[in-house]
Amino acid sequence: MIKKILPFAYIILWFIVPGISLAKDGYHRNPDVDIIHYCFRIYLNDSTDRIEGSAGITFNLAKKTRILELDLVGKNSKGSGMVIDRIESGTHLLTYQHENNRIEIEIPDTLKTPGTFTLSVNYSGIPADGLIISKNKFGERTFFGDNWPDRARNWLPCVDHPSDKATVEFIVSAPEKYKVVSNGLLIAGFPVIPANSTRNWVTHWKEDVPVPTKVMVIGAADFAWETVGLSKGIPIQSWVYAQDREPGFIDYKPALDIVNYYQDLIGPYSYEKLANVQSRTIFGGMENSGCIFYYEGSITGKNQLHSLLAHEIAHQWFGDAVTENDWHHIWISEGFATYLEACYADSLIPDRKLDASMADMRKSVIEYYEKTHKPVIDTTIRNYMDLLNTNSYQKGAWVLHMLRQELGDKVFWTGIRNFYAAYRDKNAMTSDLQSVMEEASGRSLRDFFFQWLDIPGQPVIQWSWTYNKKKSRVEIDVEQTQSQHNFVFKLPLELCGAPSVADPAKPGKSAYYQVPITEKKVHVTLPVYFPIREIRLDPKIQLLFQGKMVTR
Numbered sequence: 001m002i003k004k005i006l007p008f009a010y011i012i013l014w015f016i017v018p019g020i021s022l023a024k025d026g027y028h029r030n031p032d033v034d035i036i037h038y039c040f041r042i043y044l045n046d047s048t049d050r051i052e053g054s055a056g057i058t059f060n061l062a063k064k065t066r067i068l069e070l071d072l073v074g075k076n077s078k079g080s081g082m083v084i085d086r087i088e089s090g091t092h093l094l095t096y097q098h099e100n101n102r103i104e105i106e107i108p109d110t111l112k113t114p115g116t117f118t119l120s121v122n123y124s125g126i127p128a129d130g131l132i133i134s135k136n137k138f139g140e141r142t143f144f145g146d147n148w149p150d151r152a153r154n155w156l157p158c159v160d161h162p163s164d165k166a167t168v169e170f171i172v173s174a175p176e177k178y179k180v181v182s183n184g185l186l187i188a189g190f191p192v193i194p195a196n197s198t199r200n201w202v203t204h205w206k207e208d209v210p211v212p213t214k215v216m217v218i219g220a221a222d223f224a225w226e227t228v229g230l231s232k233g234i235p236i237q238s239w240v241y242a243q244d245r246e247p248g249f250i251d252y253k254p255a256l257d258i259v260n261y262y263q264d265l266i267g268p269y270s271y272e273k274l275a276n277v278q279s280r281t282i283f284g285g286m287e288n289s290g291c292i293f294y295y296e297g298s299i300t301g302k303n304q305l306h307s308l309l310a311h312e313i314a315h316q317w318f319g320d321a322v323t324e325n326d327w328h329h330i331w332i333s334e335g336f337a338t339y340l341e342a343c344y345a346d347s348l349i350p351d352r353k354l355d356a357s358m359a360d361m362r363k364s365v366i367e368y369y370e371k372t373h374k375p376v377i378d379t380t381i382r383n384y385m386d387l388l389n390t391n392s393y394q395k396g397a398w399v400l401h402m403l404r405q406e407l408g409d410k411v412f413w414t415g416i417r418n419f420y421a422a423y424r425d426k427n428a429m430t431s432d433l434q435s436v437m438e439e440a441s442g443r444s445l446r447d448f449f450f451q452w453l454d455i456p457g458q459p460v461i462q463w464s465w466t467y468n469k470k471k472s473r474v475e476i477d478v479e480q481t482q483s484q485h486n487f488v489f490k491l492p493l494e495l496c497g498a499p500s501v502a503d504p505a506k507p508g509k510s511a512y513y514q515v516p517i518t519e520k521k522v523h524v525t526l527p528v529y530f531p532i533r534e535i536r537l538d539p540k541i542q543l544l545f546q547g548k549m550v551t552r
């Protein structure tokens with residue numbers, strides 16, 4: 001996801017439910033319940049913002065469980081929110097309570113456990129959020145799902161947490177002027193004449209790969225759409241407002257090359273198709289699985305959307321297919337997307353090695369730390385919108401960049417491919433990534449992961465050097481001055497000689513070293529074979545640190 005300046009204040013109501021199944025991120029999990037499939041029928045109309053819905057929910061119970069809990073935002077004092085009409089299983093009406101935006105459904109004694117069970121929740125109301133019903137920039141009415149992080153519960157009864165992935169289908173009835181796009185594959189789109197004789201289309205989309213609720217969506221608008229091409233058999237599509245057909249098709253077209261790049265780099269794309277959709281999302285881009293939504297102003301016709309496309313498309317691999325199991329590990333989603341976006345951008349420029357992107361990101365990470373002394377995995381966050389911060393994005397990207405320096409390109413990318421293959425369409429924690437990378441490299445990465453993800457900030461280095469011409473060596477003193485932790489790292493440096501006297505345009509000799517810094521203070525002596533004029537720290541932008549030279 002890419003943030004956008006929000007046009008309105010955003011408020012999240014937060015209820016902390018005490019209990020032993022309380023995950024670190026505060027969500028009250030049902031350890032004995034696993035949702036397998038959602039079948040949402042949604043009725044949209046043009047006379048009111050009220051929607052009618054029915055959710056067919058299929059789930060596994062691990063053991064005898066009395067209550068099934070779902071999230072659904074109830075009706076508020078302003079009149080928006082959902083009201084349940086009935087919950088049934090087959091022909092049996094089920095008993096339930098709907099309070100504090102949670103549904104507690106009594107599971108009948110007749111249910112054999114462990115087993116699989118299906119029920120349906122019938123409900124209606126005006127979505128307070130999550131399904132944005134509004135007018136687009138052309139003044140036309142549109143409907144766009146916008147579930148991240150836990151806003152699905154505003155219009156879909158569900159287990160609204162990324163740890164419980166499920167397959168999903170949407171059967172959407174809407175007035176015939178709308179085209180409806182969603183996750184997965186189009187099963188059917190056909191006109192039917194309902195009883196009130198208003199002409200409605202029913203469109204049926206089905207996603208057969210389990211996805212988290214944060215990326216389940218529908219979009220309904222007067223779309224123009226095209227298939228740009230196939231990436232290893234996967235259709236890559238553009239869906240834009242009919243009025244933006246020409247510029248929109250230009251701007252979303254690079255998606256095909258980007259999907260090709262990631263399929264080669266990381267592994268097979270996980271979904272049936274990829275639609276890139278102009279929308280009314282509150283974000284700059286939102287990585288809904290197989291159906292990415294971009295803010296409506298993204299289209300200019302100038303073909304300048306590569307970075308945004310590359311970021312959101314990278315999420316199809318990390319965030320969507322491999323999903324954080326706990327919100328505090330969101331860097332697995334945002335840090336990966338940010339780093340892969342930079343890798344893709346640099347792949348377009350011959351011989352560029354990420355220096356410029358990483359230097360920019362290092363600057364933002366350092367500035368952010370000056371204001372916020374928090375680690376990447378920040379377990380104090382309860383408002384999930386606060387997860388969209390520089391630590392999750394740019395510092396997460398830096399962690400991957402340093403891991404790559406540490407392990408070398410071959411081992412690093414093998415590890416990333418193995419991580420994707422092992423956790424594709426599942427959930428992962430940071431410790432899972434660490435294990436896979438340890439297996440790929442054959443070494444312990446405990447200290448690496450701990451210091452960069454659990455410790456706030458980065459090394460702050462004071463250093464000085466002297467050149468002893470007679471003894472042909474340089475002496476370097478390095479001191480870590482940050483107080484929170486002594487980091488262990490290799491400090492890359494370049495010893496630079498003077499340019500040639502005969503040809504000043506020709507650069508002088510140089511030599512690269514990686515000096516291991518394992519203590520607070522380190523003194524090193526390096527032999528040199530040419531006169532040293534300058535020493536440059538980290539010339540290839542490989543380390544996250546702040547450096548200050550002191551004169552001696």
Ligand SMILES: [Zn+2]
Nearest residue numbers: 001002334337
């Ligand atoms: Zn993102």
